[in-house]
Every structure is written in C-alpha cells, then in structure tokens.
Amino acid sequence: MTITAKKEMYFEAAHRLRYHKGACKNLHGHSYKIAVHVENDSTRRASEETGMVVDFKILSTVMKEVIDEGLHFGGGAPFDHSVIMNCNDALCETFKQMKIRVCKMANEPTAENMASMFASVIQKGLNSYDRNNVKVVQVDVWETEKSCATWRGNAL
Numbered sequence: 001m002t003i004t005a006k007k008e009m010y011f012e013a014a015h016r017l018r019y020h021k022g023a024c025k026n027l028h029g030h031s032y033k034i035a036v037h038v039e040n041d042s043t044r045r046a047s048e049e050t051g052m053v054v055d056f057k058i059l060s061t062v063m064k065e066v067i068d069e070g071l072h073f074g075g076g077a078p079f080d081h082s083v084i085m086n087c088n089d090a091l092c093e094t095f096k097q098m099k100i101r102v103c104k105m106a107n108e109p110t111a112e113n114m115a116s117m118f119a120s121v122i123q124k125g126l127n128s129y130d131r132n133n134v135k136v137v138q139v140d141v142w143e144t145e146k147s148c149a150t151w152r153g154n155a156l
Contacts, residue, residue: 004039004137005053009063011080015109018089027083027091030143036063036122037138054126054134062125066118070103072125073117077103084109111149115141119151 014029038054065071070078078101085092087104095102107113119139126134135153142148 002039003053004037006035006037007056007059008035009067011067013079013082013084015084017108033142035140038134039137040133058129062122065125066121073121077101079103111141111143115139115149115151
C-alpha cells in the first residue's frame with residue numbers, strides 16, 4: 001500500500017528563457033504554484049499513533065525555507081519575488097548591480113527544470129528535519145492556471 005501526502009504553495013517570480021523562439025525569451029512574470037508529493041515506507045510512518053506520512057508542518061516549513069528564504073539552495077536568493085535566471089545569463093550581474101533580487105539556476109528556468117530542482121532541494125531540506133524515510137516522489141510546477149510541468153521520482 002502506498003499513501004502520499006501533498007502540500008501546495010504559491011509564489012510570484014519573473015524569468016526569461018534566453019533561447020526560446022517565442023515571447024518567453026523576454027523577461028516576464030508568473031504566479032507560480034508548486035505541489036510537492038511525498039511518501040514514506042508504510043511500515044515507518046512519522047507517527048505510528050496517527051499514521052501520518054509526514055507532519056504537514058515540516059513539509060510546509062521546508063517549502064517556505066526554499067521558496068521564501070532561499071535555504072537548501074545555492075541560488076543566491078529566495079524564489080519568491082525574484083528574477084529566476086540561468087546562472088550564465090548576462091543579465092544576472094546587471095540585475096544584481098541594480099539591487100534586483102536574482103535567483104540563479106544551473107539551467108534555464110523552465111517549469112520542467114524548476115520541478116526537478118525543487119524535488120532535489122526540498123528533499124535535502126526534508127532530510128535535515130525528518131528521519132522517517134520521507135521521500136519526494138512528485139513535484140508539480142504551474143506557471144499559469146492551465147500550464148503545469150511534473151517531475152516524478154522513484155517510489156519507495
């Protein structure tokens with residue numbers, strides 16, 4: 001039997017896709033939504049008394065640390081109200097000099113790449129809080145209400 005838990009969070013940010021052939025090559029913003037799905041070994045629930053997969057407060061704390069504070073991620077800034085850019089984008093330095101908050105990624109800041117990166121970073125954060133084999137198994141990132149990218153990992 002597999003039971004998962006899911007937590008959603010919203011944030012505002014801008015990005016640009018340098019090599020995109022369409023309008024997304026221009027700097028533009030989104031109201032992002034992220035959903036993180038976790039599971040654990042069903043024989044080792046966070047609380048045997050309650051049967052919880054994870055304490056939602058822990059998952060929420062880690063997501064806020066990543067998105068609101070930039071913890072567990074070496075991108076230089078929180079995601080919320082930042083310009084998310086490839087670290088090799090020439091505009092990164094210009095924006096930093098202008099005192100604009102820049103969150104740098106190792107690759108292009110597509111919803112697909114962000115979903116993969118969030119999976120890794122949130123897992124790292126969860127590992128620092130929880131010792132019950134909680135594993136990120138899916139991350140959904142919406143750029144718009146109707147456009148979502150999903151990363152799926154291996155289940156336990």
